[in-house]
Amino acid sequence: MNLGVKLGELEFKNPVIAASGTFGFGREYEQYFDLNILGGISGKGITPKPRTGNPPPRIAETPSGILNSVGLQNPGLKRYIEEELLYLSQFDIINIANAAADTIDDYCMMVSVLSQEEAVDAIELNVSCPNVKTGCLAFGTDEKELDLLLSKVRRECKKPLIVKLTPNTQNIAKMAGICQDNGADAISAVNTFLGLAIDISTKRPVLKNNFGGLSGPCIKPIALRMISQIYSEVSIPIIAMGGISNHLDVIEYMIAGAALCMVGTANMRDPYAIPGIIGGLSDYCRDNKIDSISSFTGSLKLYQGDED
Amino acid sequence: MMYSILENKALSVDVYMMTIEAPAIAASCYPGQFLSVLVPYDKSLLLRRPISICDTKDTSVTIIYQIKGEGTRLISTLKEGDRADVLGPLGVGFPVPENKKTAIVGGGIGVFPLLFLKNRLISNNSVDCYLGYKNKECVLLCDEFSYGTSNVCVSTDDGSLYNCGYITDFFEKDSSSFDIVYSCGPKDMLRQVKRICEKNDTLLYVSLEERMGCGIGACLVCACKTYSANGPGFDYKHVCKDGPVFDSREVIL
Numbered sequence: 307m308n309l310g311v312k313l314g315e316l317e318f319k320n321p322v323i324a325a326s327g328t329f330g331f332g333r334e335y336e337q338y339f340d341l342n343i344l345g346g347i348s349g350k351g352i353t354p355k356p357r358t359g360n361p362p363p364r365i366a367e368t369p370s371g372i373l374n375s376v377g378l379q380n381p382g383l384k385r386y387i388e389e390e391l392l393y394l395s396q397f398d399i400i401n402i403a404n405a406a407a408d409t410i411d412d413y414c415m416m417v418s419v420l421s422q423e424e425a426v427d428a429i430e431l432n433v434s435c436p437n438v439k440t441g442c443l444a445f446g447t448d449e450k451e452l453d454l455l456l457s458k459v460r461r462e463c464k465k466p467l468i469v470k471l472t473p474n475t476q477n478i479a480k481m482a483g484i485c486q487d488n489g490a491d492a493i494s495a496v497n498t499f500l501g502l503a504i505d506i507s508t509k510r511p512v513l514k515n516n517f518g519g520l521s522g523p524c525i526k527p528i529a530l531r532m533i534s535q536i537y538s539e540v541s542i543p544i545i546a547m548g549g550i551s552n553h554l555d556v557i558e559y560m561i562a563g564a565a566l567c568m569v570g571t572a573n574m575r576d577p578y579a580i581p582g583i584i585g586g587l588s589d590y591c592r593d594n595k596i597d598s599i600s601s602f603t604g605s606l607k608l609y610q611g612d613e614d
Numbered sequence: 615m616m617y618s619i620l621e622n623k624a625l626s627v628d629v630y631m632m633t634i635e636a637p638a639i640a641a642s643c644y645p646g647q648f649l650s651v652l653v654p655y656d657k658s659l660l661l662r663r664p665i666s667i668c669d670t671k672d673t674s675v676t677i678i679y680q681i682k683g684e685g686t687r688l689i690s691t692l693k694e695g696d697r698a699d700v701l702g703p704l705g706v707g708f709p710v711p712e713n714k715k716t717a718i719v720g721g722g723i724g725v726f727p728l729l730f731l732k733n734r735l736i737s738n739n740s741v742d743c744y745l746g747y748k749n750k751e752c753v754l755l756c757d758e759f760s761y762g763t764s765n766v767c768v769s770t771d772d773g774s775l776y777n778c779g780y781i782t783d784f785f786e787k788d789s790s791s792f793d794i795v796y797s798c799g800p801k802d803m804l805r806q807v808k809r810i811c812e813k814n815d816t817l818l819y820v821s822l823e824e825r826m827g828c829g830i831g832a833c834l835v836c837a838c839k840t841y842s843a844n845g846p847g848f849d850y851k852h853v854c855k856d857g858p859v860f861d862s863r864e865v866i867l
Contacts, residue, residue: 330832334855350834358850363825365835367685370658372827379834379850522660574828575652575660577701 307591308598309584311345311566313543314466314491316427318345318400318566321556321599322584325547325570326351326404326430326470327376331390332397338577343584346400348494348568349390351432353405354412356382366503366512371522371549372571373501375515378406383416387423395425402468406432410455414462421464429465431456434472434497446472446497449484456488466491468545471536474500478532479539486540494545494568495536496529522571523549530562537563537604551579553586560602616697620674622690625754628681629723630690632698637673639703645731646707646821646859649677650829652699653685654692663689664826664854666727666798667703678726678755704829707731708819708859712738714793718759719744719785719807721799722752727821728798729758736762742788743767746781746803750774782806790814797821801867808862818862824853831855839866 309320323346324332331349332341341347359379366373381390386403394401403426407413413431420426433446433455445451460467469485471478473496482493498519503512511517529548536544546564550556551572559567572579591599617634625631639649650662663685669676681687692698708731716739720728725745735741743759743766753775756768767784769777777784782803789795789810797807798821811818827833837850838857841864848866851857 328828328833330834334828334830334832358848359834359837361839362835362837362850364837365661365825365827365833367659367661370660372660374827374833374835376834379837523657571660574833575662577828577830 307588307596309587309591310598311600313545313565316400316466320345320584320587321560321564321566322580322587323348323400323402323545323566323568324573324580325568326402326432327374328570328573331394333393335573335577339581341397342399343581344397344399345566345584346402346427347394348402348404348430349386349394350380351378351404351406352380352383352386352416353378354383354407354416356380356385361514363512363514364518366518368501368503368520368522369524371520371524372574373503373513373518373520374498375513375518377515383419387419391423391425400427401425402428402430404430404432404470410458413455414458417459417467418462421462426465428468428491429463430468430470430494431459432470432497434470434474446481447475449480452481453484453488456485456490460489468492468494470494470497472497473529473532479535482536482540486542490542492543492545492565493536493540494547496525496532496548499525499528521549523551525549526555530559533559533564534562534606534608550583553583553590556583556587557590557602560599561604561606563604563606565600565603615700617700619692619694619696619698621694622692622696624690625678626751629678629754630681631668631676631678632689632692633674633676634698634700635673636675636700639675639700640670640673643667643670643675643703644707645710645734646727647703647705648727648858649675649700649702650704650826651677651689653688654696654698655688656684659685659688661685661827662701662829664704664829666821666858667730668726669730669733678723680723701829705854705858706856708796708821710734711794714739715791716740717742717744717785717788717792717795719781719795719797719799719803721746721781721803722748724797724799724803724821725755728796729755731796732759732763740764742792744781744785745769746771746799747775748772780806782810786810789816792816794819804862805867808867811862819859820862820865820867821858822853822860822865823858826854829854840864841866
């Protein structure tokens, strides 16, 4: 029974990766479980300079979900390299650096610098965060911008390149195609959906930033459909995320086409969520005599017509 | 982690007191810290509710919470013998010194975590208490503050019980005589206490509140504005991990 998954040259011990933004750089979870059990981690999104982020409130609870508008608060590239990378390098897990920027030049700079770091195993390009007012939204929702960005970034990027797509777009499968055409090594999808919550006693949004990103179990059906559509469009591997709360969700996403999964919002409810999921996958594969978990990937059989 | 509930009783129409059997938490927690409680029975309410620790006894821990919405309402339906899913103790609490003349200034439900602080302070410090409530229906726990303290001043905004007026006005009259002040309550009240303590150049610790996510410092949603460590401008620290208790000089209220 083998939980291991290969993505190009990268070898994940299991398909579970801690999603960017919900897990910091791992430190806060160390007291809850041994971080070495993780297949991988995608750290908090890093920008060229430190960012303070949006004013609070930055979170609203919604039915089976949350809206967040953190606004990419992060220590900046320099401190990430000097402090966080050193910390992360002690663990035997795939370390994905999530990078965001305002301009193509800055994306290229980030990717070029991160490509020099031994402790970075892969770079996840954040073109999809809906909370940043300046520019970040544009790349992930505009075919021409995305194409131009990726053509330049691919040249600078010496590490496996994962592009994290936003679902706030007309045709996510088409965007995935653009990523493949530009030589991306993998797609990660989906980021959060743009949403709103209102406090009826004040007639104001709950979030100080007004709109925010929706995540959690409520988005799973939509995210799952998007993964299936992306899988029909591209042949590069897909890392899926969107409301995963247990091992059955992981299997569902893998059947839809995912090679690996990321778990985010679930950690906020239960710091033991990821160990529970990894354990659950192990038990499931053992009980159902699954030799290799990778065999689930893309095994969905869509109905074509009238067949049973 | 799951803990047995020893008691979960109503103190008033919308305020409940829950005691859980939690020896490890009781042994390690200190005033100002909080517990993160999972909402039972309804998985669609994803987030844990952060509730301040109000007291400990040997192996048990007590929290007091107000019913604000469906989550806290469901928590209030848990019975003695049920189990509560709780994370904690979390956060940075109040520092407890020795041989100081201290004052506690609490407003409304902000009074509850200050009880734990009072119980620890009285061992080696003099403690004066100032407790303010909106009206007599909100008045809770002020008798407990009498034990071990030099003086307890209670007021209601509308004068329906005890003194009439804002508690900060009563505190201000005595404010120059304290070494350290501790405060918890509505933000407007904290602003007044901060103004008064700045006037007297008195050390002040405040307990802040902000909507939380993970509660353990990873997701960064519970931001509170602080003066920048280097240079002008501001930064955001986080209530669950850097707080809830802050030196008032650090925070921009």
